[in-house]
Amino acid sequence: MFLGNTKFRTFFYSMASKLIVEAPYEAENQLKCSLRQAFESLQPNLRSPFSFSLSIPTPDQYSQLNHAILHGILAEPHFAKTHIKHLHGIITDGYAMFINLLIKVVHQLYPKLLGSVKSQLLWVAEEMINVLGIGFDAFLVSLLRQINGGYFSDGNLWLCLKMATLFLDKWQCLLEEEPDVLSCALYVFLRVLADHCRPNRPIDKNFETLRRLEVHLCVKIIREEFHLCLRIGKDFVKLLQDLIHVPEFRDIWKDLMLCPSKFNTSRYVNVSQLYHTRTCSKYVLLRINPQMETKLRFLMTYVKLGQQKRHQVWFFHKFLVEPDRETIIVDIVRFICCAHHPPYEIIQSDVVPRWAVIGWLLKSCRSSYVERSVKLALFYDWLFFDERVDNVMNIEPAILLMVHSVQKYIDITHNLLEFLLHLVDNYDVQVENKGLIAKGVSSALQLLAKKGVIQSFDVLTRCPALPPSLKEGLERLLSGVKN
Structure with missing residues (x-):
């Protein structure tokens, strides 16, 4: 009976449409507006059972559905599983439009997103890997770019933890489908570890757990899939040198210099090979946010x-x-x-x-x-x-x-x-x-x-x-x- 009350319905929609923290007098972001408007116009139909016809939607209808469902997933964690089922039911493009919207949200809105919305982004990232959505690797890269170097806020460390965990949990799938994203993860976490492993930095139990996880991910990539390191080129050597005081990376450096055969690839001969491999600008871009x-x-x-x-x-x-x-x-x-x-x-x-x-x-x-x-x-x-x-x-x-x-x-x-x-x-x-x-x-x-x-x-x-x-x-x- 309450949903029939116009004032209550307006209040409910405004609460459900909250994605970001907005400063007073700040111009409204167009992407956020388009997501909210699509959700508000279609929201009554986004409940179970899904009340849309089974006919193929027009391009405009399809775009509206993608916008509305994405907003629902981000703003309504308690309905997220319902929304994702509805998304699976309407997809006709391999999730390309949906993932493109996700990338835009990260690129344009991430620093202002509410904590619950950021959590939903990581949840939906795992879902997109599970269905091998077109462009999920670019979505992961967009999230990696939000990890800020030299920044020890709870939010930044949380993102480091979630991304490192995601790469380890989805290791085999990523290795088979989009191995290049693992080389991007290696570049980011080697660079982040240079800050996290800085000598004389005070640490607590949670921070030490994060640091061990980051080291484990990087060592796993280097030891098991060294061919991905070769893609990075000369900057890989520079990143390793910044971590020479960390025992795990000191051992890797010794093998890099003296025992190339330990890396299980015939493509690596000696370190001068890395010195002469130019680092692609896409890796450099990973370390500054949009x-x-x-x-x-x-x-x-x-x-x-x-x-x-x-x-x-x-x-x-x-x-x-x-x-x-x-x-x-x-x-x-x-x-x-x-x-x-x-x-x-x-x-x-x-x-x-x-x-x-x-x-x-x-x-x-x-x-x-x-x-x-x-x-x-x-x-x-x-x-x-x-x-x-x-x-x-x-x-x-x-x-x-x-x-x-x-x-x-x-x-x-x-x-x-x-x-x-x-x-x-x-x-x-x-x-x-x-x-x-x-x-x-x-x-x-x-x-x-x-x-x-x-x-x-x-x-x-x-x-x-x-x-x-x-x-x-x-x-x-x-x-x-x-x-």
Whole structure:
């Protein structure tokens, strides 16, 4: 009798349609509106028994049903099993539309979603794996991108736990159907573990449980399916090196160097093979969330040089202000170098260049440990550089930052050049790899000159403010180019 009361029905619908936490005066999200409106118009028919005809719906009707059922699953956990049965009954496209809607929800709304809605997302993720819905791997990747580096909030750690558990529970299915998503999971959790396993970090029982689970997942992938590590390429080595103090990964590193046969694949010969495999930008994108990506791309596409300060201040307070979060600067620099390659028109315009953003990020580092990691992220593609497979855009920001800092910020030029020369001598002390590093850096310098990124290295080699030892070291690398 209560449902016949108009006021009560309106209240019931408004409570059921609650998906996100909205700030006062905030513009309503169009995706959330479309889900809610579809649900409110079809809600009386979404109860058991399902009161729709068995005829094939029109495209508009099918879209409305997908929207309404998704909203019901997310907003009504107590009816979720009923809604999912109705979804199975209407599907005609292999769940492609439904999963595409899920990806949009994660991409646009995840940070604002209620806790119960986030739980439902993980529940429906498992359901989509069970039915092998078209695009379920992309849905899992979208959830992986919401795991924030250097962030120890309960919500972030909960997502880490749920995703690691999901990958282990659905291991065999993922391995058979979409093994590439396991390589994405490995990349994310190796990077997250660098924060979670940081020495001297206080831990409690729950955090230790999470850490053991993440280690178990990563070790399982590396030991049992090493061919997936080869897909990641050179950044896999970098991630492992950040975890060398963890016993399980120290053992993996030793085998990587000394016992390649332990990885049960004939495709792996030695570590130089990984050094020479370019890391696809899709892996780099995994470590920054969509909101962060949008703001960074806007800054380097539309904001003019000299007018970026307020944008940088906003970005810092939004994403970097908490001390633990500064480690994500490493991921941002990798993103800028490897995944944001502006067209020629932007490069030649007065828009904020990539090197300027990286210079600002370097100055934002508060700890020497993070600063060193950021420099390595900046120069990492210089090591073992090969013009045949590597991209000049990956190495361009570092040289331009050094050159453009000579006049006003010579300390940046000095520190970066010193760090580069240190890498050449010390990054890998094995004789054969050390020679390959010097060759790679020399090749990078050669290509930068050939492509006209820098007209002459005289601005560095003849700079009176730089110590002779640094200029001599650069000259040696340049002489390697000539030889």
